Amino acid sequence: MVVRSLRLPAELDESVAAAAEAAGVTKTAWIRQAIEIVLTMQADDDQPISRADALRALTLLRPVRRVA
Template identity: 80%
Template sequence: MSGKAEMPRTPEDLSAFMAGLTFEPAPTPQQEAELLDALPPTGSAVMVVRSLRLPVELDEAVATAAKAAEVPKTTWIRQAIEMALAVQAEDDQPISRAEALRALTLLRPARHVI
């Protein structure tokens, strides 16, 4: 075979290819348990990774806002997208921050029954 990307075409090429394969040892039970523990919990939300290009100034503004909110930049961006989508939803009627604070001050504290 001449190139690395070329597939074996003859039985001899296939034998040479198979002879050149190497395998890592199977994980120990402890390593396997650690790998399984690193997985997200069953039923957790599936996250999709997106690549996003931002002007430097916008990225710096996002970083500043995320730091002020004490959340990672990705969380801040996700929340901003969720808010924008909520504003655009046909059945949603956004209110001002002042109206929201006014409504919150009218709420009574929850009573905890022991």
């Protein structure tokens, strides 16, 4: 492991602390996982969308009509 020093605004640090606690991990582990997620998305050429856009798209879906 490599140690990195990181400066965060107090408000962001509080948000990270709350998210880490909710996930049941340390702040360091939560930050590491967040970085890994972003790097994975970039490697897969993934294009994340907002929750609002996802919900809007889902509301346009129609139920599948199953044929027996």
